[in-house]
Amino acid sequence: MAELGAGSLLLGDPAFNYQEAELNERLKRLYPAVNEDETPLPRSWSPKDKYSYIGLSQNNLRVHYKGHGKNHKDAASVRATHPIPAACGIYYFEVKIVSKGLDFLSSLLPLSPIPGWDKHSYGYHGDDGHSFCSSGTGQPYGPTFTTGDVIGCCVNLINNTCFYTKNGISLGVAFTDLPPNLYPTVGLQTPGEIVDANFGQQPFVFDIEDYMSEWRAKIHGMIARFPIGERLGEWQAVLQNMVSTYLVHHGYCATATAFARATETLIQEDQTSIKNRQRIQKLVLAGRVGEAIEATQQLYPGLLEHNPNLLFMLKCRQFVEMVNGTDSEVRCFSVRSPKSQDSYPGSPSLSPRHGATNPNLHSAGADSPTCSNGVTPPNKNKSHNKYPGVSSASSSSSSSPSSVNYSESNSTDSTKSQPHSGTSNQEETRCVQTILTTVSALLCEVSKKCQTLVAVCVLVEDSCASRQLCGGNQAATERMIQFGRELQGLNEQLCREYGKNVTHKKMLQDAFSLLAYSDPWNCPVGQQLDPMQRENICSALNSAILESQNLPKQPPLMLALGQATECVQLMARVRSGSCSFARVDNFLH
């Protein structure tokens, strides 16, 4: 699909880009369940799968006939680039008859492995209005059609039927028991015949969304009315258990107890254990990872030792939090914020992420980093994304030529890609990686070079007044550098023991590269500093603790949700069209 689009299109054409955007938007709206990485949608006729009598133009959307058109043997057809994905649920495309030619005979075949009137082809003829199904003899079906008419074809992959439309009017079911993997196809037979396809490039004449809404309502109704029957009691117990385990898993201790009391059920885990987990989670979410590690080691001795990967992840995070100025190891240097002052707001506030809309986490993100350094931004200029600090660093302390190089490449990089936009991720990380190798090399080599880094850090302090590295404290920064070295050491140790680990390397590089920017919060890898990033590591730690206590590492509710989502995806793969209207998202509020 991609190579086809690129081959025939001018990339710079704004009109086309607009149309392309509209097409993508419409297809996304019509077929939200389709995973185009697995099953691309038809977007144009295929220049490969066509008869030689067929000519294509206008971005492979216009079809014209260039054969002799003397008899049926001269008929020719072309199919779309891809078959109709089952996950569409209901698929629709239209064809406008631009010119009917001399003696018109046109057909629409929703399917044809090889274009033609052979087995597994289905069509609707313009000259006699007949439908034909895998044979040359047609059945009376609908009206005839001619120049100016818009003929549509709708494939219902839920009940495997198909109907055609003429000028926005449904002509009724033409075929039942359709096989899977249908291709939109058009067949022509006479010179002068021209038809234009609309796979979603333009609004359809027929109101397909209205038709879809009926099926969506039908399927939702079916799900809502699914009989539970005699298992009603059982059902309720299962649901209560799901809620209860979910609350316990995330450490909503009080709520879980209240729920258990109300429903007269038992909680497997004891209170103290829940509270311990809750405490550790709170620490992680507040960015106080060092303390969290300490608490874990104290409460669950041996746990982290047995999970070196987890420990490494935690330490990496701790480093990031040091940059953030939230970890206690650097915070103790700060005069302004005593250790006890800052904690993750709200009581148990971890919850699994449904998208990124957790109010607690947002509020945490808003106040935890800024509160700790106690500095309010005097003039927060968001568009400020050039790094004067870096260039001055290179001019003032140009002891290392490598750092000069690096600052240059950085500044070009930053002008190209805006931070957090995430558009050209690959390119971004490649650029960053080249820088990072330099940084990590700096870190693991002799201490002399560390001074350069410190110099950079100090300079950063001058230029970026809003948030400061390690809370802007010199001693803290030194501690951080030292911690970074320890972390590097840990990585090397792990490498020796377990072999090279790409994930670890990447993690380390990402963490260290924060130091390369004058404003780490506003740089290509700055997302790491977002408090939201604490959630993953937090739930990993939580799961590990639960697992060590022989409790399920995932709550059954999430398991069920994951299973449902997976089932729906599986339905698409086994070509059950109703999956498109049974999306799990529709039932999560």
Next chain:
Amino acid sequence: AYCLLTSHIEVTATSRHYVDRLFDPDPQKVLQGVIDMKNAVIGNNKQKANLIVLGAVPRLLYLLQQGSSSSELRAECAVVLGSLAMGTENNIKSLVDCHIIPALLQGRCMLTVCVTPCQDPTVIPHLMSLLSRSQRTQEYITQIFSHCCKTPEHQTVLFNHGAIQNIAPLLISPSYKVRMQALKCFSVLAYENTQVSMTLVNVLVDEELLSQVFVRMMQRDQPIDMQLTAAKCLTYMCRAGAIRTDDSCIVLKTLPCLVRMCSKERLLEERVEGAETLAYLMEPDVELQRIASVTDHLVAMLADYFKYPSSVSAITDIKRLDHDLKHAHELRQAAFKLYASLGSNDEDIRKKITETENMMDRIVSGLSESSVKVRLAAVRCLHSLSRSVQQLRTSFHDHAVWKPLMKLLQNAPDEVLVMASSTLCNLLLEFSPSKEPILESGVIELLCSLTQSDSPALRVNGIWALMNMAFQADQKVKGEIVRALGTEQLFRLLSDPDSNVLMKTLGLLRNLLSTRPHIDQVMSSHGKQIMQAVTLILEGEHSIEVKEQTLCILANIADGNTAKELIMTNDDILQKIKYYMAHSNVKLQLAATFCISNLIWNEEDGSQERQDKLRELGFVDILHKLTQASDPNLCDRAKTAMQQYLA
């Protein structure tokens, strides 16, 4: 009589007890009393009447309105009042006389009061003012309006009281029930009402046109009831001329929605309403008929309407069988109506209908069903199909539809008779193979009796059928027609106030007076009366068409051998012919010239004398002038006539 009286007093005595308890000082006892009363009146009209006579209503109303009454008591009072209102017309009248309506508007019992159309116009402004009060009042009041609005006068009254402006905002109420009732109200208001419909198209609800609001309500994921009622609203607005038939909201939304309502998936009631509404929507518009005929296999879909009760339902489920039986007639008549509407203009659609499985058989059996509604719809369908020459020649003859049709004509209500006789007219066209057997079945007497009907439509159809029958008929049939009709009736029809009747009677005369021997025969026996009638018509105030037809009759008479003399000897008529030859209307000139041309035709006996006489009367001069006429036909005709003189 004595005995009856006693029993009456006894009943009243027990009733008295109920009323007395309403006055008890203990509110708890009053409540129990009202509850007992409620149980006593349910389904007992006599008890209801007694309580009303004994004055229970004012007391109940008092308790209802009293702020000190508990809500439980007030609710029970309202229920009793509602129950009382469910009785006879008289009961309701008494309740209304007690000013029950203003007092009860918060209660549900209002509904039962008003299900019987309420005639008091002062009620309406009050109801309108209560619309803003709560969702409950909105729901019930709009429901009351829908129920009460039965005639165009009711529509106008509601319209004049601002029903549209007051109810339109309710269409976007958060409550489904309110939206639904408001929608129903609009469908009742707009039905066959141009004034309402024209106003509706311009109404905005929350900056959206009302028609768009209705379109949204027809979306496929909306409840069926809502889709159907919204489609009705748009249908009525379209039929009233407020929305064009080619508007996309009709073609792409309303029509497909109604077709969907006819599908097998819908309830039987919905299918009936859907088909009837669709039939009504497209009745006058051939383009809509064409679109509907190809939408979702509608023609084939309707065939299913005849399969109730199905053999399956009979065996499996008694309840279902009962349900099916109840709707079977309605389904059939709705399908016939829709077929009639579909096939009223387009030959291809008619063909498609007659080719539907067992279609003609179904119509034939429909014609003799017990239900008048089904018979009427079946004959309408047959009538619609009978406009097709091809069908008359083929399927109509193959299925001998004339037989049940004739039977239907023997004894049927007027509306069925009108349709049936109109269909018969088509079956009697000369190319129809059914014409012969119909003639042999003694149809003439029946048609003649129709010409004596009080209904102009039946008189037209009767005489029309006779006219068709007389066309190119043999002498025997013509004689029979004249004999059966009787000259007296024939001449009475010639002075019929209905111009259609007159036209067809003249047509019959013309058909009777064709081919020379027939002309002479008819004129010899009825010449005098015919000439008299012709004179009268030519002198009277009639349309051009009537006069033309009359002059054509004269031309036919002039074509006879002996009949000619009836004109030649009638100077008055000759003067009239002369007058019409110089008329400003070419058609009349042409017919009159044709008449003269027949009179002076050379090859016939006595042509010389006639030519001479007419020359004397100055006809040659007129003919001469007409040879210069601008109309080529007239010019030719005059030249041909002139040649008779030259030969």
